[in-house]
Amino acid sequence: MCSDPNKVIDVTKAVQDVILRIYRWDSSGTWGEDGRLVDYKVPVPSGMTILDALIWIKANLDHTLSWRAACRMGVCGSCGMFIHGKPLLACQTQVLKLHADVIEIRPLPNYPIVKDLVTDQSRMIDAHTRIKPYIIRTETPPEAIAGEFHQTEEELVRYLQFSYCLKCGLCMSACPTVASLQEFPGPQPLGQALRYVYDTRDEGFAERLQEIDNKFGIFRCHFAGACSEACPKGIDPAFAIQLLKKEIVKRAIMGCRTPESAGLMPAQQDNAVKAPNVPATPAFTVDQKK
Amino acid sequence: MAAKDNDLGIRGWVYAGRYSLQRYAYTLQRITGLGIILYLLIHLYVTAQKNAGEAAWAGAMDAVQPLHIGEYFLFLAIIIHACNGFRLVWAEFGLGLGRPIKNVYPYQTCLDRNRIFFYAILAVVFVLAVVGTADFFNLIRVL
Ligand code: HEM
Ligand code: SF4
Ligand code: FES
Numbered sequence: 001m002c003s004d005p006n007k008v009i010d011v012t013k014a015v016q017d018v019i020l021r022i023y024r025w026d027s028s029g030t031w032g033e034d035g036r037l038v039d040y041k042v043p044v045p046s047g048m049t050i051l052d053a054l055i056w057i058k059a060n061l062d063h064t065l066s067w068r069a070a071c072r073m074g075v076c077g078s079c080g081m082f083i084h085g086k087p088l089l090a091c092q093t094q095v096l097k098l099h100a101d102v103i104e105i106r107p108l109p110n111y112p113i114v115k116d117l118v119t120d121q122s123r124m125i126d127a128h129t130r131i132k133p134y135i136i137r138t139e140t141p142p143e144a145i146a147g148e149f150h151q152t153e154e155e156l157v158r159y160l161q162f163s164y165c166l167k168c169g170l171c172m173s174a175c176p177t178v179a180s181l182q183e184f185p186g187p188q189p190l191g192q193a194l195r196y197v198y199d200t201r202d203e204g205f206a207e208r209l210q211e212i213d214n215k216f217g218i219f220r221c222h223f224a225g226a227c228s229e230a231c232p233k234g235i236d237p238a239f240a241i242q243l244l245k246k247e248i249v250k251r252a253i254m255g256c257r258t259p260e261s262a263g264l265m266p267a268q269q270d271n272a273v274k275a276p277n278v279p280a281t282p283a284f285t286v287d288q289k290k
Numbered sequence: 291m292a293a294k295d296n297d298l299g300i301r302g303w304v305y306a307g308r309y310s311l312q313r314y315a316y317t318l319q320r321i322t323g324l325g326i327i328l329y330l331l332i333h334l335y336v337t338a339q340k341n342a343g344e345a346a347w348a349g350a351m352d353a354v355q356p357l358h359i360g361e362y363f364l365f366l367a368i369i370i371h372a373c374n375g376f377r378l379v380w381a382e383f384g385l386g387l388g389r390p391i392k393n394v395y396p397y398q399t400c401l402d403r404n405r406i407f408f409y410a411i412l413a414v415v416f417v418l419a420v421v422g423t424a425d426f427f428n429l430i431r432v433l
Pocket of ligand 1: 221222223316320322323324326327330371372373374375376378379
């Protein structure tokens with residue numbers, strides 16, 4: 001398909017009919033107590049995503065079908081579903097790429113179902129909140145900070161990969177420990193804990209430790225690795241978790257509380273000279289007097 | 291608002307979706323671990339019968355004789371569990387997983403970087419299994 005760049009693909013013309021077998025459930029019992037799988041036949045053109053197909057079903061076959069989505073381009077993390085045996089983003093999954101005549105779509109496992117494909121993500125959001133996903137300064141109070149922190153490229157790359165999390169929660173659906181242990185924070189929150197622990201500007205390791213390493217904490221992870229297989233953004237939560245285990249063990253043995261945190265850049269460099277080829281700063285677009 | 295519970299529970303340990311072999315090594319580690327414990331319990335019970343005298347012990351040994359083939363599966367379970375266990379000890383200390391990278395699509399994960407170790411333990415398990423199988427069924431004499 002990609003071999004001939006000049007070939008025009010008509011994305012309005014259906015290539016194939018595909019059955020989407022979708023799980024339906026609502027609290028009023030329309031689909032029975034356990035819900036039911038319902039078949040919808042969709043004419044699929046090239047490039048149609050699962051999300052497009054759901055929209056087509058809602059417009060043409062059944063307007064009561066519910067799901068959650070917003071950006072339709074893999075950045076908001078709303079459209080996670082269990083598609084064809086894997087947690088995937090509906091907007092990032094093309095129907096024809098699954099190479100199946102029947103595609104089963106279920107709500108993400110390990111979250112309560114609100115209706116049809118809509119799940120309640122509170123479990124992840126609550127655990128994420130508890131690990132304090134922001135930079136904590138204990139030695140330098142925020143009001144004393146005047147300027148920028150110095151961070152090298154190397155120090156940046158150490159945590160950068162973990163900082164792209166969408167909170168889509170696919171990793172939580174993949175995790176066997178999340179499946180059977182309500183108290184376990186899960187790969188998303190634990191991965192984000194490392195993102196901050198590895199940030200040289202952060203001094204919050206001790207403050208987060210109780211949330212991360214308790215009876216139902218990080219050591220309930222057995223490195224199944226399914227979270228990293230599921231993650232659509234390459235966050236690699238399984239990696240983050242093993243690194244965090246290492247960090248916890250290392251600090252417990254060596255007794256160091258917090259490594260040296262990033263130093264501040266000088267607040268003002270009065271004698272700094274601007275490089276000659278840098279264009280002038282554009283005018284303010286908002287009145288500065290207010 | 292009423293919501294419907296959808297946790298996979300213990301079913302999620304066994305099968306949770308179309309994941310790789312590395313994911314299912316987790317299931318295998320758990321099943322083999324529990325299997326070895328089961329053997330240990332039976333083993334302790336049977337040998338404890340020696341306390342009740344020679345006859346009781348012989349009786350207990352006869353009773354478990356049909357389970358003899360179980361020792362073969364015990365052997366398989368132990369080599370799988372021990373080899374994969376060593377990989378896990380390293381991995382869970384963050385070793386053999388590489389370093390953080392800039393995540394550029396197509397994404398690479400620590401599972402990709404750990405796969406070489408996974409295949410290595412599979413190879414070791416395979417060799418031990420072949421030798422052990424031949425020995426167990428008296429095709430060769432190792433010990
Ligand atoms: C060389 C010998 C062994 C090694 C290297 C080994 C290694 C390991 C490791 C690393 C784990 C933790 C895996 C994880 O994080 O989930 C584990 C789990 C386990 N092991 Fe072993 N083990 C060995 C022998 C045994 C024996 C003899 C038994 C039984 C008496 C046993 C029973 C278990 C059980 C029940 C688990 C828990 C499984 C789980 O949590 O999924 N292991 N083993
Ligand atoms: S770690 Fe990946 S799978 Fe998990 S919530 Fe973040 S983006 Fe989604
Ligand atoms: S709709 Fe935003 S990630 Fe799919």
